[in-house]
Amino acid sequence: MAVPETVLPEHVTAPAHRDGNVLRWLTAYTASLVGDGVYFVALGWSAQRTAGPTEVGLVMAAGAVPRAVLMLGGGVVADRFDPRRVILVSDAVRCLVLLTIAAAVALTAPALWLLVAVALVFGAVDALFVPAVGALPLRITSPDQLARVTGMRTLSMRLGQIAGPPVGGLAMGLGGPAAAFAVGGLFVAVSLPLLLTTRIRPLGPRGAPGPGTAREDLLGGLRYIRHHRLIGPLVVAGALCELGLTGTLNVGMVLLNAERGWGPTGYGWIVGSFGAGAAASAALLAVAGWLPRAGLVLAGTLLMGCTGAAAIALVPTLWLAAVLAAAIGLSAGVFGTLDNALIQTAADPAYLGRVTSVVMLTMVGLAPLSYPLVGAAIGAWGAAPVFIGCGVFAGVGPVITLVSGAVRNAELPRQRPGAAVP
Structure with missing residues (x-):
């Protein structure tokens, strides 16, 4: 075309x-x-x-x-x-x-x-x-x-x-x-x-693509991610969290509601609260446009999200679970927005498509593989130990971001004074 x-x-x-x-x-x-x-x-x-x-x-x-x-x-x-x-x-x-x-x-x-x-x-x-x-x-x-x-x-x-x-x-x-x-x-x-x-x-x-075969381009993109001091840790941390939490927040949440007797209505409240929290965080970043100490905020909200996702199977009442789900959504939304913005800012534009493809592969290709494993584990041991175990696994992600100096010190660019505004 x-x-x-x-x-x-x-x-x-x-x-x-x-x-x-x-x-x-x-x-x-x-x-x-x-x-x-x-x-x-x-x-x-x-x-x-x-x-x-x-x-x-x-x-x-x-x-x-x-x-x-x-x-x-x-x-x-x-x-x-x-x-x-x-x-x-x-x-x-x-x-x-x-x-x-x-x-x-x-x-x-x-x-x-x-x-x-x-x-x-x-x-x-x-x-x-x-x-x-x-x-x-x-x-x-x-x-x-x-x-x-x-x-x-x-x-x-x-x-x-x-x-x-x-x-x-x-x-x-x-x-x-x-x-x-x-x-x-x-x-x-x-x-x-x-x-x-x-x-x-x-x-x-800086962003002009060099000559090469599609295979060379693909391998070059993977090497670029692996050697980049900021993007590499962010991609790995995000992948671990997707693998650890996607199954519990989708399949596991249905089984948790059945186990607690909260039923479809309870599931709707929890999922709706998570969505509301994620939307609120997106609105915050859309309005503010910038947050100080972006790397530390990213690591902190990622840790909060993993902790909340592990603890949601321990709360005794539906309303507490809904409140915690909203906090998880808020944390996940801030992390996701900052993660995306930092990657976009740091990446050579010539590699952005390949970087995005690797990030999305973990979400749509690898993370769903955890669904049957989470379902079988909850059937064998119950919801609480599985949610905690998956939360601990995902918690390796924020540890990686906190250990990485490039992530801890990462900042978003601020709008230049006097920038042209039509």
């Missing part, structure tokens, strides 16, 4: 919340996320109407395979090409696939093979989309605005998670799977003209 090169002049710096360029990209990103949420609802209910529970699980999990397998390659693509262009192509493919399956479902009952094929295509597209999204912020704003942009992006993700499923459910109720897939495609389509008008900054000599 030929995309016109709209370049952002390097001298333009503006607060992200007043920068039309950033807001255009953020609106496009939000529309794409809402479309994704609608798509998942349509996919799940279409599978449920077509086959049994086992097949539904197969359809819903199918996209995870290409996403995990291709994620590192997606990082290479994001660094070799304009990330805005990669996002545009990804969204165009999503839109085309959604509208095509909407037409197919309108004409005939959705076949299981067709739903699996759609899930596989979306998983492969995600492997390109996610690293490109991670590489884009530094190309559309200045380094001193990265924390604010990260907070705004997190709020956008929360909005997509909140709005997508209800919109998909409403479309399913009114017009069935065909209408839901079509609505998802239209939301994704909204992002295309906004992305086309998003301006980008040239990389400059």
